[in-house]
Amino acid sequence: MSSPVEWGREERALYNPAFTALVCARVVQGHLDAHERPGPLPLVVASAVMALQPAVRDLLPNANANMAQWAENNGTIKVHMSANTPGLLTVVRPGLLFALQTRILVLDGAALTLRDKAIPKGIRNRSAEAAAVQKAAHMLGRWLPTGGPTATVLTLLGVRP
Numbered sequence: 001m002s003s004p005v006e007w008g009r010e011e012r013a014l015y016n017p018a019f020t021a022l023v024c025a026r027v028v029q030g031h032l033d034a035h036e037r038p039g040p041l042p043l044v045v046a047s048a049v050m051a052l053q054p055a056v057r058d059l060l061p062n063a064n065a066n067m068a069q070w071a072e073n074n075g076t077i078k079v080h081m082s083a084n085t086p087g088l089l090t091v092v093r094p095g096l097l098f099a100l101q102t103r104i105l106v107l108d109g110a111a112l113t114l115r116d117k118a119i120p121k122g123i124r125n126r127s128a129e130a131a132a133v134q135k136a137a138h139m140l141g142r143w144l145p146t147g148g149p150t151a152t153v154l155t156l157l158g159v160r161p
Contacts, residue, residue, distance in 0.1 A: 081158045
């Protein structure tokens with residue numbers, strides 16, 4: 001991942017706190033849609049990091065796939081996550097903080113919930129990349145928890161809990 005100084009206009013648009021707040025909110029929205037409970041903070045962060053990586057988005061299955069089997073069949077996910085997570089965390093953290101400060105997201109114990117009508121249900125964006133990131137974030141919020149407990153899912157992704 002390039003440094004912020006080297007980012008082009010598209011990267012600056014995707015990696016600003018307001019957009020990454022929206023990405024985190026889409027993860028929580030997907031989690032709430034599927035599981036009707038707040039999303040665990042570590043899974044929200046991991047999902048946002050995954051959604052921001054085009055190489056990871058290209059490997060995502062449909063939401064009915066077995067998460068553990070997918071992770072086993074796509075070992076490059078661990079490579080992408082270990083290589084890119086440290087840099088992307090510097091982008092996701094300010095977005096998550098922004099979402100909490102503006103009360104788009106609300107901390108509920110060690111999980112995040114979405115304030116009612118904080119973001120629209122539909123994804124509308126002029127940028128195809130921004131729309132793809134949001135769609136992936138929503139899907140990951142629904143799908144990653146199907147892999148088991150949070151620590152198990154993070155381990156399958158090569159992320160230390």
